[in-house]
Amino acid sequence: MEPDAARDIAVTDRAFFHILQLAGFTGGTENLMKLGEMNWPDIRDLDKERLVAVYPIASFEQHGLHLPLLTDTIQLDAMVESMDGKIGDRIVCLPTQWLGYSFHHMRFGGSLTARSQTHIRMLVETVDGLIGAGFDKVLVINGHGGNSADLRVALQELKETHAETRVYGASWWGVAAPALDAIREAGPNGSGHAGETETSMMLTLRPDLVQTDRLHPDGGWPPSVYAGRVEHFRRIDEHSSRGNFGDPTVATADKGQRMLDATVNSLVEIVDDILGERL
Known part of the structure; x- marks a missing residue:
């Protein structure tokens, strides 16, 4: 979807499912209260005052x-499914949007990306559709670091056009940072991308997709003390020869399960804080 075409979409109740289709969703889990499996009277009749609409966004990129x-999509699917097991009566979920902003990975084959302008339109107009369908509390759960900048812009734009609607964005590694740090063993630079954290989670979720004979530490930050304080957009191939950043060699399935549990607990608390008007 090109940016100009996206801007031409009229966001109305009738356009709701059309927007979901254009947004590039893929299948989700089997037990969720899924908008994609409902009909329009079902959605109309939901008690939206007691619900948070959950919109998961991830990526399709090399790891x-x-x-x-x-990887990002598999992890986020599992997190949202686990949330449903805990608070299924308080959330209604979109399938995970697998196309994100991944320009910085494009020199490694197979990665797919939306342009930033297109990605922002996808985010804004999907939430527009949710709001048009009557949801006034929306939580965008982000499963990919490259989406973060676009998500912040989308949240700003949504506030400008829907001043009274409560739209939130949460990156799972950020909201669960204290708990994740307590589990990790590779240090502060061990989990950036396909490192200890993501590899541990995948050893729990899909060990059949983890090639354990190919685990190598890779990546590193510039030596300047200002490296983490100065904005400079880099491609991942500029500081990693293999495409990962961190140390996957210390990953274990046990740590992965504990990381997933800690992350889901944080996301559940966020939903409860939204419904309790504490956030």
């Missing part, structure tokens, strides 16, 4: 030599 292209 080093050892993890699959859908």
Whole structure:
């Protein structure tokens, strides 16, 4: 979808499912209260005051030599499914949007990306559709670091056009950072991309897709003390020869399960805080 075409979409109740289709969704889990499996009277009749609409966004990009292209999407699907097991009466979910902003991975074959302008339109107009269908509390759960900048812009734009609607964005690794840090063993630079955290989670979720004979530490930040304080957009191939950043060699399935549990607990607390008007 080109940016100009996206801007031409009229966001109305009738356009709701059309927008979901254009947004590039793929299948989700079997037990969720899924908008994609409902009809329009079902959606109309939902008690939206007691619900948070959950919109998961991920990516389709390389994850080093050892993890699959859908790593972010697989992880986020599992997190949302686990949320449903805990608070299924409080959330209604879109399928995970697998196309994100991944320009910085495009020199590694197989990665797919939307342009930033297109991605922002996808985010804004999908949430527009949710709001048009009557949802006034929306939580965008982000499963890919490259989406973060676009998500911030989308949240700003949505506030400008829907001043009274509560739209939130949460990157799972950020909201669960204290708990994840307590589990990790590779240090502060061990989990950037396809490192300890993601590899551990995939060893739990899809061990059949983890090529354990290809685990190598890779990547590193520039030596300047200002490296983390100065904005400079880099491609991942500029600081990683294999496509991962961090140390996957210390990953274990046990740590992966604990990381997933900690992350889901944080996301559940966020939903409860939204419904309780504490956030």
